Amino acid sequence: MAVSLWKSLLQTTKxxxxxxxxxxxxxxxxxxxxxxxxxxxxxxxxxxxxxxxEDHGIRVLTLNNPKQMNAFTGTMMLxxxxxxxxxxxxxxxxxxxxxGAENTFCSGSDLNAVRAMSSSEDGMNMCMFMQSTLTRxxxxxxxxxxxxxxxxxxxxxxxxxxxxxxxxxxxxxxRFVHKQMGLVPGWGGAARLVQIVGSGVALKLLSGAxxxxxxxxxxxxxxxxxxxxxxxTRSLEEAQAxxxxxTKAPAEVIQAVKKVVTAGRELQxxxxxxxxxxxxGTVWGGPANLQALAxxxxxx
Amino acid sequence: MAVSLWKSLLQTTKxxxxxxxxxxxxxxxxxxxxxxxxxxxxxxxxxxxxxxxEDHGIRVLTLNNPKQMNAFTGTMMLxxxxxxxxxxxxxxxxxxxxxGAENTFCSGSDLNAVRAMSSSEDGMNMCMFMQSTLTRxxxxxxxxxxxxxxxxxxxxxxxxxxxxxxxxxxxxxxRFVHKQMGLVPGWGGAARLVQIVGSGVALKLLSGAxxxxxxxxxxxxxxxxxxxxxxxTRSLEEAQAxxxxxTKAPAEVIQAVKKVVTAGRELQxxxxxxxxxxxxGTVWGGPANLQALAxxxxxx
Amino acid sequence: MAVSLWKSLLQTTKxxxxxxxxxxxxxxxxxxxxxxxxxxxxxxxxxxxxxxxEDHGIRVLTLNNPKQMNAFTGTMMLxxxxxxxxxxxxxxxxxxxxxGAENTFCSGSDLNAVRAMSSSEDGMNMCMFMQSTLTRxxxxxxxxxxxxxxxxxxxxxxxxxxxxxxxxxxxxxxRFVHKQMGLVPGWGGAARLVQIVGSGVALKLLSGAxxxxxxxxxxxxxxxxxxxxxxxTRSLEEAQAxxxxxTKAPAEVIQAVKKVVTAGRELQxxxxxxxxxxxxGTVWGGPANLQALAxxxxxx
Numbered sequence: 001m002a003v004s005l006w007k008s009l010l011q012t013t014k015x016x017x018x019x020x021x022x023x024x025x026x027x028x029x030x031x032x033x034x035x036x037x038x039x040x041x042x043x044x045x046x047x048x049x050x051x052x053x054e055d056h057g058i059r060v061l062t063l064n065n066p067k068q069m070n071a072f073t074g075t076m077m078l079x080x081x082x083x084x085x086x087x088x089x090x091x092x093x094x095x096x097x098x099x100g101a102e103n104t105f106c107s108g109s110d111l112n113a114v115r116a117m118s119s120s121e122d123g124m125n126m127c128m129f130m131q132s133t134l135t136r137x138x139x140x141x142x143x144x145x146x147x148x149x150x151x152x153x154x155x156x157x158x159x160x161x162x163x164x165x166x167x168x169x170x171x172x173x174x175r176f177v178h179k180q181m182g183l184v185p186g187w188g189g190a191a192r193l194v195q196i197v198g199s200g201v202a203l204k205l206l207s208g209a210x211x212x213x214x215x216x217x218x219x220x221x222x223x224x225x226x227x228x229x230x231x232x233t234r235s236l237e238e239a240q241a242x243x244x245x246x247t248k249a250p251a252e253v254i255q256a257v258k259k260v261v262t263a264g265r266e267l268q269x270x271x272x273x274x275x276x277x278x279x280x281g282t283v284w285g286g287p288a289n290l291q292a293l294a295x296x297x298x299x300x
Numbered sequence: 301m302a303v304s305l306w307k308s309l310l311q312t313t314k315x316x317x318x319x320x321x322x323x324x325x326x327x328x329x330x331x332x333x334x335x336x337x338x339x340x341x342x343x344x345x346x347x348x349x350x351x352x353x354e355d356h357g358i359r360v361l362t363l364n365n366p367k368q369m370n371a372f373t374g375t376m377m378l379x380x381x382x383x384x385x386x387x388x389x390x391x392x393x394x395x396x397x398x399x400g401a402e403n404t405f406c407s408g409s410d411l412n413a414v415r416a417m418s419s420s421e422d423g424m425n426m427c428m429f430m431q432s433t434l435t436r437x438x439x440x441x442x443x444x445x446x447x448x449x450x451x452x453x454x455x456x457x458x459x460x461x462x463x464x465x466x467x468x469x470x471x472x473x474x475r476f477v478h479k480q481m482g483l484v485p486g487w488g489g490a491a492r493l494v495q496i497v498g499s500g501v502a503l504k505l506l507s508g509a510x511x512x513x514x515x516x517x518x519x520x521x522x523x524x525x526x527x528x529x530x531x532x533t534r535s536l537e538e539a540q541a542x543x544x545x546x547t548k549a550p551a552e553v554i555q556a557v558k559k560v561v562t563a564g565r566e567l568q569x570x571x572x573x574x575x576x577x578x579x580x581g582t583v584w585g586g587p588a589n590l591q592a593l594a595x596x597x598x599x600x
Numbered sequence: 601m602a603v604s605l606w607k608s609l610l611q612t613t614k615x616x617x618x619x620x621x622x623x624x625x626x627x628x629x630x631x632x633x634x635x636x637x638x639x640x641x642x643x644x645x646x647x648x649x650x651x652x653x654e655d656h657g658i659r660v661l662t663l664n665n666p667k668q669m670n671a672f673t674g675t676m677m678l679x680x681x682x683x684x685x686x687x688x689x690x691x692x693x694x695x696x697x698x699x700g701a702e703n704t705f706c707s708g709s710d711l712n713a714v715r716a717m718s719s720s721e722d723g724m725n726m727c728m729f730m731q732s733t734l735t736r737x738x739x740x741x742x743x744x745x746x747x748x749x750x751x752x753x754x755x756x757x758x759x760x761x762x763x764x765x766x767x768x769x770x771x772x773x774x775r776f777v778h779k780q781m782g783l784v785p786g787w788g789g790a791a792r793l794v795q796i797v798g799s800g801v802a803l804k805l806l807s808g809a810x811x812x813x814x815x816x817x818x819x820x821x822x823x824x825x826x827x828x829x830x831x832x833t834r835s836l837e838e839a840q841a842x843x844x845x846x847t848k849a850p851a852e853v854i855q856a857v858k859k860v861v862t863a864g865r866e867l868q869x870x871x872x873x874x875x876x877x878x879x880x881g882t883v884w885g886g887p888a889n890l891q892a893l894a895x896x897x898x899x900x
Binding site: 125164216250260265269272273277279281285292 | 427477
């Protein structure tokens, strides 16, 4: 009895926590030293993470370090965290498109930063920092799409899995090259890849460092479709048109849709049901619902 | 050590709870006021939920409110709970077919009831009531099939996901129209849809309010197949023939099969393994097993 | 706060436990009497479980009891546990191929042992023993492949699901025949089958006792591909060539890849992320990583 009550309380807490914003996956209990790792990352500069203005409820996030195929420097990791915080506070958002500058997606981490942080502790702290940001990114109440042009390699391949969907341009590739660097994913890319394509395909992609072109990605369920154009501007327009099909409703409704799906993706059935009920309560009797009901009465 | 012991006890309890019947998902801890919501639902009458007699271990449940495309009135929600209790106590059952009266499946909730319960609290209590019934329905130790004729819309689309399988007649459709009403699923349809088709497809179906015809449903894994006939009587016969392929064994064995699959669907691996072992123990050395062993000895 | 801290500690513990070797799923708390069941199994002899020497990081495990289509006697169950312990302690391993002697996979349990252990308690103890061994087998930090020649029936079908992949030879079949014996899987085959093919397909395969040939297995995602050859020696060579594509890296890297995928397969997202970070920490700055970094510097 006591156990059962305690369990109920824990699960209620879990469902509520899950809906909060800005919650880090890690804290001191896990050995995470956020301020120390931020200071180290600050030392490796270059590139930027840019966020466009809103257009029809959609914003575009650009990984911008073209000299290094948009590899993540330390300051880009810090900027990504700031941009995600900004997106968490975006009240009217519906969709997010993520791409890399100058016709390629991202080649992972900047090797200069990597070389300077080669201790196991530094590596795990960097992972905790990036996992936390990418988990918050994936949980954003926005429909997110990675537009993969050129190459998404290593950490870049992992990054694409932090979006709800992947669209690929002709000739592009996603490749988990980690084993060739003597590594495995550490930004959460393995855990998320298993959720997207299943553990069998994930094991093959990681242990074979297989090159996944658009056709294969669609076949495996890793990408939604191949965009017609490989030109940077046009493929972004095509991605926006694709996303528009899924954002035609008030922001509060699209955000609630994303939240119920996130709950279904992350939680066990009973906890997901509880979260779904809580999220339903935020739109039931809300402005969009009342307006739709009023219109259905008029039609009578 | 203490933690580990406590964990073991909790998981054993969970596995046992999971096998009990009539357990509600919600109680007072979750703010669920079951008696109050039942009184409110009682005020919105019309339609019925009918249950046929057994035929070869299979019963047919009919959603019957054809004037409103079989929309759920308050009393239909109450009757559904009673029918599910009846099915939980059905000792010799193997299969269940669910369909709507007069050649259409179900259009969700009766809007009259919806309008009278527009507070967030009422909405969440109605969700908890329906989630609890539909979770008990999906966990029944019977193989359940929704036969979708005509339209399964909104709550009707959610209802189909509470069955193990969906069979569709030519020209029929499943459509999660919630966003057009400014809503998201609240009867557990989102959580169950993610389990059936994955989170990517679920996000598209919900955010796009996409119309899913039989071909697309089969392609997405939402339906098993398209039945040849769209005539009500004949399509029910075809569904029964389909289901018969999976119910040729003593009831105790079919029920145990459904239970191990339910455990695998709902629980994490270790808990599912424990449940599988417990369920195995209910048939091992049981009448059907002893008879099969005796026959294999004779054949020698 | 206290709850949250406790939860963190529990999850950290879980992630660590998960990475340990030789941990049994069951102990006295679950009613598991390991020594008693081992004594009983010892009474039913015949057959053996053989393990080849290493070849390019790959070993071959043979189920060897051809007089009974490689059915598991009691002593084979005991030997399997010993071989798995041996594989857990194999430091340089990358891959494992499992097959049956004389051109067939395995027909489940030896019926003589079965008849002598027909009490529910004995049955559940045997299940706990086999589940524990097969869970340790599936969690081995090796890429494992079942080569299915001839028939994999009942417990033999369950056994194939304890490998990462299944390759089938022409004319072979996997069939969960349990219901024909008045049974359900009890070696964990149902829980693992649901993870591999989803709950809908699993329910059909178990309740229909469907015969799955190679083409159907590939279509359902139960097998990777049909090997060209049905000859025992040649199909093993083909399996080895298939596996070689996924083992080209130092053992420490392949083992880490398998571990992150196992975490993603078994744990909920947040726990899987924590495990991924811990596993990443074991290779980051390790010999294979440092060598790759040195080579990338030279190439500059």
